[in-house]
Amino acid sequence: MQEFDVIIIGGGPIGIACGLEAKKQGLSYIIIEKGTIVNSLFNYPVNMQFFSSSEKLEIDDIPFISKEAKPKRNEALEYYRRIVTSNQLDIHLFEKVTDTIKQGDFFVVKTDKNDYRAKNVVVATGFYDLPNKMNVPGEDLPKVSHYYNDPHYYASQKLAVVGASNSAIDAALECWRKGADISLIIRGPEVGSRVKYWVRPDIINRIEEGSIKAYYNSTVKEIKPTEIVLNTPEGDLTLENDFVLALTGYMPNFAFLEKLGITLSSDPKRLPTYDPETMETNVEGLFLAGVICGGMETHKWFIENSRIHAPIIMKSIGQKLKSTTP
Structure with missing residues (x-):
């Protein structure tokens, strides 16, 4: 079974940002995505134009050049795909996570293709898969x-x-x-x-x-x-x-979060528990990134204000691993 410092579940913009930061920190990692690169964006309407301007959708200070100030879906797909390929990110596409189990100090992440072990897991799965x-x-x-x-x-x-x-x-x-x-x-x-x-x-x-x-x-x-x-x-x-x-909106996969042991608020917002200083949840070694942090308030987190989660998380993981290394 392959073992990593961190496994990132979700290959959207924030999952990709986490992969870039993991490389910077010298961490062994993989990104697991059940569909194609930035699968949620791929499933957006063909003519969709972003609310945000292109520079606010940039990750890792990599310039995003678009024809108009607010880019369209096809431009975003090209931008994030080029980041993945040019940086040779270790991303496993069309591989669905079926279970994640905490065993002592490690997580066992099971997919429909393989099993992996990791000291840390980042959930960056967004919310577009489950319609209201x-x-x-x-x-x-x-x-x-x-x-x-x-x-x-x-x-x-x-x-x-x-x-x-x-x-x-x-x-x-x-x-x-x-x-x-x-x-x-x-x-x-x-x-x-x-x-x-x-x-x-x-x-x-x-x-x-x-x-x-x-x-x-x-x-x-x-x-x-x-x-x-x-x-x-x-x-x-x-x-x-x-x-x-x-088109009544979408929600995070709360059943998956609860199965991981993450505590959700009992009110309709269903906010997951995490430390905003590290993005670590109530489960040690388990982190959240991106829109999933907002529970049912899916409008609170988006690419431009959650891309900061990636450096926060990977810095925290890097420091933790250094402190435990003999």
């Missing part, structure tokens, strides 16, 4: 998706978009511009306040002019093969419908 379900009848129909990719797919279709944040608003506007008939279902009284500042006026204008129909203070009651039933302030409303994009 609506838990309504018909949510499992083939016409329903919790992920959005390409607007062309919905051209000339009656599309219900559920949500009021960036992903939902971007999808509604893009699909409308490709000819979809959009119904936007918003649980609250208005479009989300955190929608990108250059996009928010666009969606509000499209709603006010009647190009996109918005249903405020409304939720989905039921999804049928050719209809969707809404619960609105005026009562139940049935709309003709071909597809549903339920």
